[in-house]
Amino acid sequence: MDNIRILQITAQKPNSTGSGVYMSGVIESLHKLGHKQGVIAGIDINDEKNYSNKKVKFYPMIYNSERLPFPVVGMSDIMPYESTKYKDLTEDMINKIKGEFTYILDMAIKDFKPDIIICNHLYLITSVARERVKDIKVVAICHGTCLRQLKNIDLNHNYIISNINKLDHIFALHNEQKEEIIKIFKVKNDKVSIIGSGYDNKVFYNKNYKKEKEINITYAGKICESKGIKSLLNSLNILDCNAEDIIVNIAGSGSDQEKINEIIEISKESKYRVNFHGKLNHEDLSELFNKSHIFVLPSFYEGLPVVVLEALSCGCRVIVSKINGLEDFIGEDINNSHNILYLKMPRMINFTTPLKEDLPKFEENIAKCMEKFINEINEDKKRPNINMENKTWDGLGKKIDKIIKLIV
Secondary structure: OOOOEEEEEOOOOOOOOHHHHHHHHHHHHHHHOOOEEEEEEEEEOOOOOOOOOOOOEEEEEEEOOOOOOOOOEEOOOOOOOOOEEHHHOOHHHHHHHHHHHHHHHHHHHHHHOOOEEEEEOOOHHHHHHHHHOOOOEEEEEOOOHHHHHHHHOOOOHHHHHHHHHOOOEEEEOOHHHHHHHHHHHOOOHHHEEEOOOOEOOOOOOOOOOOOOOOEEEEEEOOOOHHHOHHHHHHHOOOOOOOHHHEEEEEEOOOOOHHHHHHHHHHHOOOOOEEEEEEOOOHHHHHHHHHOOOEEEEOOOOOOOOHHHHHHHHOOOEEEEEOOOOHHHHHOHHHHOOOOEEEEOOOOEOOOOOEOHHHHHHHHHHHHHHHHHHHHHHHHOOOOOOOOOHHHEHHHHHHHHHHHHHHHO
């Protein structure tokens, strides 16, 4: 079967989180390969009711509505939009989500007639899809946060484990994640494929701008503690540079305004200028990366962060936490290019909370890595040009295409 009809499903808003960007990248790459696609996704009642690609049929689950009278659920406790935490869902809210999703799913299947369903996250909505659909292949992509939710809260735990076990196939981002999936859901090794991540090379590429006098250090992601943003700001107090030589850029948003305000107050203590840009679209983020020299992601928990690929492709030197699977995925060539440095993680109390006594050393390491790159930049004015062609969305789409053709 050359052209497959694919129904993509996510419980969250499309394009608004790491997994949403990932899903959108997969959709675009499979569209180029000639596949017809539909999307079920959660949106707010005030959001646009059409999908960004007009050739993709959109079936929205509408939150803050009469049928779902609460904000869109989020796989993380802090989302870049108003959201409902899974740990705060009551039994009545869970039943409303299941009921509305089942209604939308039945409607989408009848209207779109998919050959295969691709779900995002090994969690509640995927479990409902697997339980409901008997005569269509159902596969799912693990983004990591679903495993964290399973371990942290007891929401329909046995129901989720049982139905994820019955999926026709599971896609993992890296080998450590694959091993965890096999252990948690008791699935066979050949039922899980490692596919990695991707990025949009049409938007994120090195424009080779002339180096400005100031060195720009940039963070992009959700504004929350689990991303290590406080540690980044604290590390600036250790950094020994002239105040006028460094500009720090923070791009992103979060749903907890109190925490955001706290982070803004910490930034005011820095001798360096810290600019908060808010959430940026892809074109503006690419422009920021191209004007930046160093990208820092000191996160305490990630899947495979797309933003690292985006920053590297734009010519940034990258400092990132040594997240499971990332070093292997980035690959030997880039790792040996001296353009990426990995931070040893602090010991963790749980999946997103570091041991406080380990943070000073972690922050000292961030500062050391920044100083190393700053010295190199001052000696060599050229921006790195890194070959990233095998890590694009198109490359990822071809991997998924090959596997689903065997399944369908």
